Amino acid sequence: MEVxxxxxxxxxxxxxxDKQVPWDNIVEILQAGKYAPFAGNIMNCKxxxxxxxxxxxAIAEASVQQYWMQDAPIHIVVAGEPEKAERYxxxxxxxxxxxQGAAAAIENMLLTAHSLGLGSCWVGAFDEExxxxxxxxxxxxxxxxxxxxxxxxxxxSPPPKQRIEHVMFFEKWFGRIEGPKTGLGMWSPYIKxxxxxxxxxxxxxxxxxxxxxxERLKKK
Numbered sequence: 001m002e003v004x005x006x007x008x009x010x011x012x013x014x015x016x017x018d019k020q021v022p023w024d025n026i027v028e029i030l031q032a033g034k035y036a037p038f039a040g041n042i043m044n045c046k047x048x049x050x051x052x053x054x055x056x057x058a059i060a061e062a063s064v065q066q067y068w069m070q071d072a073p074i075h076i077v078v079a080g081e082p083e084k085a086e087r088y089x090x091x092x093x094x095x096x097x098x099x100q101g102a103a104a105a106i107e108n109m110l111l112t113a114h115s116l117g118l119g120s121c122w123v124g125a126f127d128e129e130x131x132x133x134x135x136x137x138x139x140x141x142x143x144x145x146x147x148x149x150x151x152x153x154x155x156x157s158p159p160p161k162q163r164i165e166h167v168m169f170f171e172k173w174f175g176r177i178e179g180p181k182t183g184l185g186m187w188s189p190y191i192k193x194x195x196x197x198x199x200x201x202x203x204x205x206x207x208x209x210x211x212x213x214x215e216r217l218k219k220k
Contacts, residue, residue, distance in 0.1 A: 013119030
């Protein structure tokens with residue numbers, strides 16, 4: 001699967017089949033998380049794979065009663081180690097870089113799961129202290145997110161997205177100093193092609209119409 005196609009077609013899946021995920025798939029997903037960009041390459045995240053059914057039910061309960069989670073055969077709890085980032089980057093390492101690294105790792109894992117034909121969902125609503133207790137996390141570690149993984153039992157519709165020209169600026173906020181580039185929204189080459197084809201068809205039919213008018217005038 002091409003990278004952009006994978007990004008474009010990934011969906012948050014909340015219904016799963018009663019089917020186990022091969023362990024080599026899980027390892028590949030974890031490898032993808034490991035290769036995410038971390039500030040200073042300090043890799044201050046750990047991934048806890050949860051397969052036990054009772055623990056998955058407990059995690060679902062602790063995630064504000066999102067009971068659909070327990071049907072996913074695999075949960076990956078992403079834990080951050082902010083103290084490692086603090087040693088190098090101070091407060092910014094704790095408040096920003098740890099979160100950014102974990103988020104990049106989670107996105108890598110979501111995309112890899114999708115590329116393997118699996119469904120997944122990024123869960124961010126949970127009782128952190130309860131997840132900490134369930135996974136026996138030390139005090140210096142925090143919970144950055146939970147990923148559910150399994151074979152999808154639904155095909156979610158694509159959510160609406162804004163046009164690219166509505167979410168980008170040039171040089172500054174609301175900067176519109178440059179003309180749109182090829183491939184942006186209404187200036188897409190597809191639109192240009194459509195206009196060209198329409199012009200060609202109009203020209204072609206106009207010639208035919210002129211010829212028919214001339215023929216009728218001759219008959220008169």
